[in-house]
Amino acid sequence: MDIKLERASYIYPNSSINSYESLRNINISIEAGKWISVIGHTGSGKSTLMKLLKGLIAPTTGHLLINGRVNELSKKGKAQIISDIGLVFQYPEHQLFETTVLKDLVFGPKNQGIEMKEVNQRAKEMIKLVGLSEEYFQKAPLQLSGGEKRRVAIATVLMMNPEVLILDEPTAGLDPLGSKLILQLIHDWYKAGGGHRTVIFVTHEMNEVAEYSDEVLVMNNGEIAFLDSPLSLFLNHDYELKEFGLDTPDTVKLLQLIEQRFGDYIKVESLQEEVVLREVIAYFKKQGAEV
Amino acid sequence: MIENVLIGQFIDASSIFHRLDPRSKLISLFCIIIAFLLIDNISGYILASLLVVGCITLSQIPLRFFLKGLKPILIILAFTVFYHILFTKGENLLFQYSILSIYKESIIEGFSIVLRIFLLVLITSLLTLTTKPLDLAHGFEILCKPLKRLRFPVEQFSLMLAITLRFIPTIVMELDKIIEAQKARGVNFEDKSFVKKVLSYIPIIIPLLFTSIQRAENLANAIDARAYGDGSGRTRYKVLHFENRDYQVIGISLLVVGVFFLLRMVGG
Ligand SMILES: Nc1ncnc2c1ncn2[C@@H]1O[C@H](COP(=O)(O)OP(=O)(O)OP(=O)(O)O)[C@@H](O)[C@H]1O
Ligand SMILES: [Mg+2]
Numbered sequence: 001m002d003i004k005l006e007r008a009s010y011i012y013p014n015s016s017i018n019s020y021e022s023l024r025n026i027n028i029s030i031e032a033g034k035w036i037s038v039i040g041h042t043g044s045g046k047s048t049l050m051k052l053l054k055g056l057i058a059p060t061t062g063h064l065l066i067n068g069r070v071n072e073l074s075k076k077g078k079a080q081i082i083s084d085i086g087l088v089f090q091y092p093e094h095q096l097f098e099t100t101v102l103k104d105l106v107f108g109p110k111n112q113g114i115e116m117k118e119v120n121q122r123a124k125e126m127i128k129l130v131g132l133s134e135e136y137f138q139k140a141p142l143q144l145s146g147g148e149k150r151r152v153a154i155a156t157v158l159m160m161n162p163e164v165l166i167l168d169e170p171t172a173g174l175d176p177l178g179s180k181l182i183l184q185l186i187h188d189w190y191k192a193g194g195g196h197r198t199v200i201f202v203t204h205e206m207n208e209v210a211e212y213s214d215e216v217l218v219m220n221n222g223e224i225a226f227l228d229s230p231l232s233l234f235l236n237h238d239y240e241l242k243e244f245g246l247d248t249p250d251t252v253k254l255l256q257l258i259e260q261r262f263g264d265y266i267k268v269e270s271l272q273e274e275v276v277l278r279e280v281i282a283y284f285k286k287q288g289a290e291v
Numbered sequence: 292m293i294e295n296v297l298i299g300q301f302i303d304a305s306s307i308f309h310r311l312d313p314r315s316k317l318i319s320l321f322c323i324i325i326a327f328l329l330i331d332n333i334s335g336y337i338l339a340s341l342l343v344v345g346c347i348t349l350s351q352i353p354l355r356f357f358l359k360g361l362k363p364i365l366i367i368l369a370f371t372v373f374y375h376i377l378f379t380k381g382e383n384l385l386f387q388y389s390i391l392s393i394y395k396e397s398i399i400e401g402f403s404i405v406l407r408i409f410l411l412v413l414i415t416s417l418l419t420l421t422t423k424p425l426d427l428a429h430g431f432e433i434l435c436k437p438l439k440r441l442r443f444p445v446e447q448f449s450l451m452l453a454i455t456l457r458f459i460p461t462i463v464m465e466l467d468k469i470i471e472a473q474k475a476r477g478v479n480f481e482d483k484s485f486v487k488k489v490l491s492y493i494p495i496i497i498p499l500l501f502t503s504i505q506r507a508e509n510l511a512n513a514i515d516a517r518a519y520g521d522g523s524g525r526t527r528y529k530v531l532h533f534e535n536r537d538y539q540v541i542g543i544s545l546l547v548v549g550v551f552f553l554l555r556m557v558g559g
Contacts, residue, residue, distance in 0.1 A: 056475055087475050097469045097498035111477030160476065 001067060001084055001163045001198065003053055004029045008062030010048055022048045024222045026062070032163070033195045037209040037230070038202040040219030041245045046202045047090050049219065050166050053200065054087040083112060086162030090169050090202070092149035096141035101127075101152055104141050108160040119159075126155045130185060147178040154182070158189065164198040165189065171205060183208060210234065210249035210271035220244050230271050251276040258283070301423050306351040307536065308421040313430030315537035320418050322544035326551040327410055332558035335551060336406055342547065343413050352420050360416040361409065368405045375401030430531065462499070469498050 010023040023045045030036060030053075038046050051057045055064060055071060064071040066082060089095040098104035105123040110116075127134060130151040136144075141152055150170055157165065167186065171179035190199050203209060209216055209230055216233050218226040218241070225244065226233055234241070234252045241248065248256075251271045258280065259265050268279050303309070308316070327339055347357060381396025419427070432449035439445050470480060 054475065056471060083477050089472070089475075094468045095472050095475075097472050099497065107473075108476035156476065 001032050002030065002065075003085070003164065003198075004065040004068070005052065005059070006063045006065065008052060008059035008064065010045075010052060010057065011060045012048075021060075022222055023052065023059075026052075026059075026224060028217070028224060028227065030164075030198065030200065032198055033193075034214045035190060035199045035212050036201065036215050036217055037213035038200065038217045038219065039204070039206070039209060039246055040225075044219040045222040046219050047168050050087060050168050050200070050202060054085050054166060055082045056087065083160065084162055085164040085166060086157035086160055088150075088154050088157050088165070088167045088170055090172075092146075092153040093142060095153045095156065096149065099140060100138050101141050101144075102137035104152065104156050105137075105159050108156060112160060122159055126159055129158070129189075130155045131181060147174050147182075150174070150182060151185075154185070163193075163196065164200065166200040166202075168202045169204065170201075171203065171208065179205070179208075183212070187212065206234075206247045206249040207251075207273075210251055211273060218244065218246070231268070234271060254280065262287075300356075300420065302352050302356055302420050304351040304421075306349055306421065308346070308350050308417060310536070311421075311540060312531055312533055312537045313422050313426045314434055314531060315533065315541050316418055316422060317427075317430055317434055319540050319544035320414065322541075322548050323414050324411060326544075326548045327407060327414070329548075329551045329555050330403075330407065331555050334558060335554045336403065338550070338554070339410050340406075343410050346414065346417055350417055350421055356420060357413055357416050360412055364408070364412065368408060371408075372401040372405055375404065426531075433531065466499055 005026045005028050008023065008026040009021050011021050026049065038049070040046050048057075052059055052064065058064070058071075071082070096104050098107060102123060105126060106116075106119045109119045109122060114122075123137070124134060127136060132148065132151055132155075136148070136152070141149065144152060154167070154170065165186070170186070171182055174182065186199060186201070190197050199212075201208070201213070213230055216226070216228060216230050217224060218228075218233070225240070226237060228237070230249075234248050235255075238248050238252065238256075249271055251268075251273055254276065255266055255268065264283065266279050266283050268276050270276075323342075330336055330339055347354065375397050376393055377391070379394070379397040379400060380392075381394030381400075383395040384392060385395050385398070386393040422430075428449045432445060435443070435445045435449065474480065
């Protein structure tokens with residue numbers, strides 16, 4: 001599924017007196033099969049953009065296009081939810097509302113009109129996929145731990161079998177191991193689609209960005225500042241990123257450190273940890289070091 | 292949803308009304324309500340409308356927030372107008388068809404009642420839009436202190452008021468969140484007939500109660516964690532005190548009552 005926003009802006013209808021645009025002049029085209037990371041300072045409009053892409057809110061001006069077709073209701077200023085796009089909310093507390101985990105899991109597919117038998121089957125598979133067990137079915141979602149809540153939230157969205165998965169800071173507030181498990185889970189889901197599944201991933205963790213993304217979308221004050229590959233973005237625009245209050249991945253810091261110390265710029269093909277380490281080791285070997 | 296609920300909604304700005312002591316606002320509102328109830332002629336309505344428009348302008352709050360407060364009562368108002376036009380009698384008959392007769396007086400009467408309610412709602416909205424709910428309750432508590440002698444449970448009552456005012460927006464916000472979460476999972480709230488729309492809100496009520504209770508528990512914990520006792524002799528973080536502008540506003544309000552009283556005497 002291709003998603004496109006044309007000259008879109010958004011103003012929250014209930015925002016305080018000086019209603020300002022939370023998003024301004026957004027033009028973006030997201031092709032099927034890509035992993036897009038979204039970064040930007042707090043309040044830059046990331047979450048708002050994600051809701052817009054899902055069709056939860058309609059752009060105040062401009063259009064949302066799905067596979068080249070204008071989302072009909074978005075023209076009338078009404079939101080039309082796109083059910084093939086799954087959105088994992090920033091706060092799992094806002095996503096989970098049923099009294100038990102099982103009820104929360106089956107809520108979406110039931111609305112899609114899928115048979116109960118299949119839905120229940122899916123729920124059993126899904127709870128395992130996110131690393132929990134069926135024992136969780138009868139628990140109250142809001143009484144789970146932070147990490148468990150996130151897993152259940154992701155599971156409720158995957159239950160609807162989306163083509164595009166939007167995740168709004170799914171690893172925020174988790175310990176490194178917890179984040180890693182969630183990322184692994186999302187990556188597995190992404191790969192299982194054989195190049196047809198899209199992931200749009202909001203995060204503050206630059207290492208996650210460097211590791212997984214095809215493209216990085218940088219938001220700044222409600223506008224798109226950059227849309228670029230991680231390699232080109234972090235190596236060519238690190239100065240601007242600093243201005244926006246954004247960090248760079250560890251691999252970039254390592255490359256820059258070597259450049260400062262030894263005056264050599266190591267050329268890499270990507271910023272993934274494995275790739276950069278391989279190049280760095282090769283460089284030191286060439287310098288005659290024993291590694 | 293949230294944008295239709297005005298009670299307890301506070302809009303931050305720095306107008307004169309925001310800076311007033313809640314007590315002087317309550318007293319003034321009381322005066323103005325009395326003044327508006329005294330109106331019985333056209334000049335009174337014109338004056339009252341000008342007063343309300345002036346206050347709204349001074350409040351620096353966009354008109355739409357006031358209009359939203361009127362929305363929920365529109366049906367009742369429309370009903371009032373029709374009731375008056377159809378069922379009350381006057382002297383100047385305008386139109387007659389079998390049992391239906393419409394008089395000039397009843398049209399005027401219907402519209403003036405509606406105008407009066409409009410003005411009252413607008414001026415009351417001014418209070419809730421420019422005052423933080425807790426300040427309002429606090430001011431109310433102090434003003435009602437004399438009633439304590441009559442064994443009226445002033446403190447409990449104002450705490451109740453404060454909690455209600457404080458939680459209406461929270462609960463409505465909660466409702467909004469749940470609606471959004473359910474929309475994201477395929478519930479359609481938009482394209483439905485009225486009855487279906489109402490029915491589609493029913494499944495939200497249980498989650499709403501559920502999450503509200505959970506949140507209330509968290510709130511209770513948060514309050515305990517900050518060592519909130521039984522309230523006996525607790526110190527307030529904010530102490531109210533009157534300033535010149537408060538006396539001026541109360542003075543102006545009393546003057547307004549006087550003017551409307553005179554208008555009634557002269558006009559009548
Ligand atoms: N429900 C709302 N009503 C009014 N204004 C809102 C609402 N939600 C967000 N905003 C405003 O819109 C702007 C963008 O908010 P958004 O939540 O999209 O930021 P964000 O980039 O996701 O931030 P964070 O990294 O903190 O999650 C902010 O200035 C915020 O105050
Ligand atoms: Mg956000």
